[in-house]
């Protein structure tokens with residue numbers, strides 16, 4: 338099983354917190370970018386040996402793609418790759434781009450899953466975040482998607498926002514549950530370097546929420562969605578009736594995938610590769626530019642580190658079989674496992690070591706404690 342990620346590096350405007358790769362001044366070269374993405378799809382067709390189980394249009398803002406642009410990219414995928422008939426084909430969509438016509442186009446093109454960036458239901462927050470939509474559009478866009486027959490819908494929310502109150506957060510969760518979406522991704526606000534948010538925090542224009550309040554909101558998120566039947570299957574992801582994201586699972590299960598487009602990452606079990614995060618350099622590749630991506634062979638220690646980093650984030654945990662295949666735990670690591678189990682942060686499922694709900698809060702620092710250096 339493998340996946341294809343296609344990065345669409347365009348956004349209508351810059352959200353204050355976002356450090357993903359995108360440009361807001363792309364109209365003059367959008368056609369050239371699409372040709373370039375298609376060319377990379379063709380160029381790398383031999384890299385994937387197993388059938389494609391998921392195709393993911395991420396960004397940036399893939400919902401800005403025109404009908405012909407989206408279908409020509411998908412045609413290129415079908416021309417060069419063996420795509421399973423039940424493949425998950427996801428498009429990330431911003432609420433302001435979702436109209437009945439657009440949704441019909443996506444359906445006709447073959448998109449079968451939408452990941453919608455609702456983020457918040459508070460207009461004041463959506464405003465300082467510089468989002469292009471309001472809370473009314475949040476509600477309407479999901480109904481629009483249902484009305485054209487989409488039923489596999491995931492929504493993104495951000496908690497831990499500076500003025501977000503517990504009662505408001507509960508209200509947002511109630512709203513998304515009420516919408517009947519099958520999947521929720523909820524992220525705690527991260528203050529990323531080189532963003533307007535970071536600048537505003539440094540200049541005391543925005544006071545971040547305290548860590549204890551962020552933890553309180555994470556706990557509410559987990560308990561509320563659990564009560565409503567959603568399975569907390571990864572630190573930030575919740576699924577109803579096992580509607581996991583196949584695409585994200587391939588990352589966490591360390592399956593092979595190729596990432597197409599500027600800034601996109603690829604992985605094949607032995608190497609990692611990442612394309613340059615610059616639209617013009619990316620589009621000039623093959624002519625003047627030779628170094629349009631970087632690649633590294635994974636050392637034994639990085640394979641080990643990734644096993645813990647990805648495994649401990651999910652309910653499937655770190656497989657004991659994999660640990661054994663990589664030479665087993667050292668005495669020190671076995672002691673650390675015992676400490677975590679005694680503390681209630683980890684449990685032994687028989688086949689794997691899995692973080693408990695309390696452990697999940699510290700997934701990254703716990704996995705780091707198992708990191709090895711070459």
Ligand SMILES: C[S@@+](CC[C@H](N)C(=O)[O-])C[C@H]1O[C@@H](n2cnc3c(N)ncnc32)[C@H](O)[C@@H]1O
Nearest residue numbers: 354355357396397398429454493524525526527
């Ligand atoms: C590639 S981004 C955005 C997709 C889409 N363009 C949108 O804006 O809805 C994917 C998700 O990451 C989350 N995200 C991005 N930056 C974040 C930050 N600084 N802190 C927390 N979550 C963030 C948002 O929930 C966002 O929907």
Ligand code: SF4
Nearest residue numbers: 348351352355396397
């Ligand atoms: S959050 Fe989404 S829309 Fe906003 S700048 Fe980032 S990628 Fe673009």
